[in-house]
Amino acid sequence: MLNIDLINPKTFELANGLPVTLAGDFCPARPYSAIVFLAKCGLYTETAENNGITHALEHILFKGSSKYSNYDITSIINKLGGSVDAFTTSDSLGIEILIPHRRIDEALEVLSQLALRPVFPEGEIELEKKVIIEEMRFYRDDPEDLVMLKLEKACYKGSCYSREILGTPESVSRLNKKTLDAYHRNYFTPSNCSLTIAGSFDSLKTLNSAERHFGPGVWNRAASPAKNDDYLKLVNARGCYSMKRSGKFAQNYYAIGFLTPSSLNDEHIFSMFLPYVFSSLKSSTLLYMLKDEYNAVNSLTTDLVFKYGMWMVTVLASCAPSKTVLVKKIIGNFITGVSRFVSETYFDSIKRCFLLDYIQEIENPRTYCGELSTFNHILGPGSYNRVVKTMLGVKYADFIKYLREQVEPCVYNRVELTAGPSGTAAGKGCATTKLLKKIDRFDGSAAKRLESERTRRGGAPGGTRPKAETAELNCNSTLCALVDPSAGYSTLTLFTSGGVSASLKAGDANVLAELFGKKTAGRSMYENYMLSDCRGIYFDCNSYLDYMKFEAVTPGRWTGDKLSYLSSLFDEFHFSRNMLEKARTTVKNTIKSIQDDVFELSFWGFLTNLFEKTPYEKAVFANEKKLNAVDSADVLNYYDAMLKSPFMVISASSPENCADMIREKFSGLIGRGTRGHDKAMLRRGLRADVFDRELLSRQSQCTIVIGSAAPAFSDPDCAAFSAANYILSDYAGKRLWNIRENHGLCYNIFSEYIPLGLAGAFFCYANTSAEKIEPTCAKITEEILRFAETGPSADELADAKIQLIKRFENSASFTSAASKIMGQYVFYDRTARGFHDYVQNIESLTCESVARAFGKYCAQGSLSRLKILPR
Structure with missing residues (x-):
């Protein structure tokens, strides 16, 4: 154990x-x-x-x-x-x-x-x-909400x-x-x-x-009311339900679900491992086959839905219509033979990931309190610890028995939302056979050494905040390190100059992020997945507007072996032509999923219009058609430019000081940096043109986004603008929220400020109906202009200061979060001063400075508007 x-x-x-x-x-x-x-x-x-x-x-x-x-x-x-x-x-x-x-x-x-x-x-x-x-x-x-609502109706029918x-x-x-x-x-x-x-x-x-x-006197004892228990009589039944939404969504959605009793019996507690079996780990066979082998899904999620008396296990996939038949076939075949795909090594990987999730839950009072109250409610006091102990002590043979007896023969409901005709594509049976051979041949003995490590709960000793330090590795690189001896896990985040703003061809950064960390020289994609999971190393790579960001986390501390493995992902990056084609398709599918998401469509629609004719317009979400032009040479050229980044930040948090180890293991990557014109590349003050546009979508509601360009991350006005955004969006501030509360014009309304390298973006977002769109637009514009003219009251600013400081202090109390925040400050400012002086900068704000900063960007004639309307 x-x-x-x-x-x-x-x-x-x-x-x-x-x-x-x-x-x-x-x-x-x-x-x-x-x-x-x-x-x-x-x-x-x-x-x-x-x-x-x-x-x-x-x-x-x-x-x-x-x-x-x-x-x-x-x-x-x-x-x-x-x-x-x-x-x-x-x-x-x-x-x-x-x-x-x-x-x-x-x-x-x-x-x-x-x-x-x-x-x-x-x-x-x-x-x-x-x-x-x-x-x-x-x-x-929301297509996923639609599918899950129908699935719950099917599973709990009657x-x-x-x-x-x-x-x-x-x-x-x-x-x-x-x-x-x-x-x-x-x-x-x-x-x-x-x-x-x-x-x-x-x-x-x-x-x-x-x-x-x-207590009594305030709240008197009363009899517990009756509750409906008809769900206890339910048994799993096979049902297939189809919802046709031709033209409304860009993808098809397919989900399966089955019930399992809510109890502390082992055969039911074991269901908590099912999300890890199906899709939570990179080396999950189902995830690998659907996403990497056949490039059949854009997303695959598994969830255990807690309900009183009967839990529900769900698997949800989004895919191109032509891939639907293949997706349904692979999921069905996987369930009926799931025990074959869980090797003893993979089972150990599941327990490590479960352990990491637990450690991250309990280090945060908010998440821990939520989990604790839920378990107490569903399973009774003391159940949370009992479940954790049981799951970490489960024997491999017992879990395989559970899969064979409870999961493989299970009867499940299916729900399909079709946006277009389903294809007839079928996968090759030999691919599964080859995968099973790889699983059987894989040697996971290296992971056994991790068994002896005692994982601790988070929280610095003596109640002090972990000390944050920065060290210049060379003229192009900085290391930010935080040490917390009682931390239960370690993190590493790498920021490199570039991202979308440095793209050589629109889409190259997104395709690289999709390819990175999969295949390396001498190791296949699936072997890399198994190797990282069995070592307890979980990593991801993403492209942002200003930088490429690589993140990794592991239970316990960083070791030389773990850091060497992460470094090899950079030194031995490799991909095939087939992988490139799949990566392009995956990025296109991501764009389709954005088109199906109410908020994401609004967010990227506003940003691509706001930053038109700037380096940010190379965001792939505005250039889907250009993806086909991204070839192997483009990806490698961009990767070479990224490795020669004019500025790089490595942020790390760990129970032990790992700075020297990182410096040694990443010396090759650190030494490649080329002194460049990064300060010119990240110059501030980018101004965006004002626009008023409409975008037709498949959604039935209307969405309004009103905003403007805003201060860049390192702009002196950044702190003041953050306070202005908080005051506008805060429920207690009676500003934007009054448009919902007093006028009933919309369901959802908030504002957002996103500081970037070249500039920032500010916008107010609201969902409403067609008949209310114009009065909602008018009210939002009126409130923004009023604030730009008069600024905040003294009470509003005082409340904003309290909240901004407390939020920062809360985030900075977690070594993992603090290291990333500090790394971001160093990336944009080339110094950690903004991180260390944050509280002082917020406390020094005045009503006049906030009004001046906000009015500079959001005065009359400066606001852009995007309306997203049903077709």
Whole structure:
């Protein structure tokens, strides 16, 4: 069994029956604690008549309490340096607060008002019902959501879980103050709810705070309400469902799903490994066959959907219509013979990846608190640790037995969303045979050495933040290193000058990113995948507008062997003509997936128009047709230019100092840098032309994007503009959010500021209906121009400073995140001063400096507009 230190949370029951789980032994280096309040209500407490009431209640809870107004609730938490959010699942309504440790008592007081004392204002209820109906339309524009909704209906057919969380327009329209109030009183009882807190705090004091704000007198004991349990009678049934959306989407989508009981029995817990078997690792046979061997899918995801009583295992693939038959065949064949594809070495790789995911979950109070509350809700207190121990101790023979008895003979439902005619392509059977031989021949003995390493929980000793240091490797390269002796894993990130802005031919950077790390001299693609997975090294390479970014992570510390392997990916980069053709196709499929995604289409549509006639216009998403012209020489020329990058940053975090080791193992790459004109290449002040354009899409809703060019990353105005963006987008700031809250013009609205090397981009984004698009455009423009003219109030800026500083400090408390943030600062500024001086720069902002920076870019006549309309 792999060694690991576990957090040991304790569960108490208040006198009124409320279970309170406390995990207070996080290191004080994490500046935040997380609080999750969970009510056991959802689809299994709803009827067809009131379907969607749980989700509606989530919205209405934030409309004010007996003590606080709707804006007060969020504003108070923000002023405390925290944040608050809520969510609805099939069987729970949750409220989540992230708060500094010393403010837990105040946060619990606000949470008590929010959860227990809502006032249900009738005017707000009517407005919010319209917003929820708009939300339903929004999700109908997402093909993956459409497929998964249908799959859940199929798998849970005949039970409460076959209904939708949002409800229907008819059922939501019927809701009113009386029905919401009655539902809240019925299901928000102490024994039907739970409170979970994770962070660094005194457990006794925190328990007393919980008692004070949620105990008897404040919240009296009541009987647990009845719940529907018809889902417990379900058995897996074979069903095939097809949704035709010809012309609406660019790809076909295919999903399968089957049920497994929600329990702590081994044969059911083992299902938690299935996402790793199907698609989470590079050497997953199914992923490799579909994506690399046959180039049949653009994406493949596997998920274990937690529900009370019955979990659902899902596999979802997106592909070109012509590849659909092949995708369905390969997935079906894989499931019926899955045990053949899980070797003992691959099984060890699964456990390593599972371990890494666990370590990353528990180092963050927010993610850990969410997981802990979910497990407590579904499987009972103490189940989280029990599951982790069980999974890390599973024997290979027992897991193979589980696959043969529970997965291979399983009956599953299938859902297919067709955007175009399915092809008849079929794969060659010999490819599977060859792959099985590679699996059998692979020697994973090198991984056994990792067994003896004890993996620790994250958090710097003594509650201090890990020290960040930079070292100049040569005139072209800088190393940023953070050491945290109690960290459970290590990271390495490499930034090289270039990216899209340095493309020699549109698309070469994207194709290179797709090819990198697969085949090397002397090793095939699949052998490389198996080698990295069995060593516990997980890496990725992506092209961005300003740089190429290589990222790697491993459990425990970096060793010479691991770093040598990563270095060999650069020194021995290799690819075949067949791989090049597949890489071009993959990038084209990525473009198709962007066309199917409401936000991605809007984002890239705005950026490509904003940065037209600049180096950023070479983004492949604006040049799909040019991909066919990218040949082997183009990729190699771009790769050679990348290796001779005029500036390179290597960021690393590890439990032990690995700077000298990185310097040695990456000496070849570091020495290739060529002194160039990188400062000219990253000159600031790029100005973009103003435009007003429309883009026709397959979505049924309308999307509006209004914005402008903005300060570059290293521009002195960057901090001021960040504050302006936060104030506009913040819920408690009553700026953009009022367009949704007071006018009901849209479901989703926010602003975004993206600082880049040559310039930045700022935009406001909103989803709405065709009849509301013009008034929504007018309101957004009016609010931006008003802010550009008057700037923020003193209170708005004070709140923004608190939030920006707290967010930065929270990110910087994790060595992995801090090393990447510092690396980005060094890449753009050539110094880490921006990282070290961030807090000081934010604190020095004035209302005048924010107004001046924002007005410089967003004054009258400076705003561009992109409207995305249904065809």
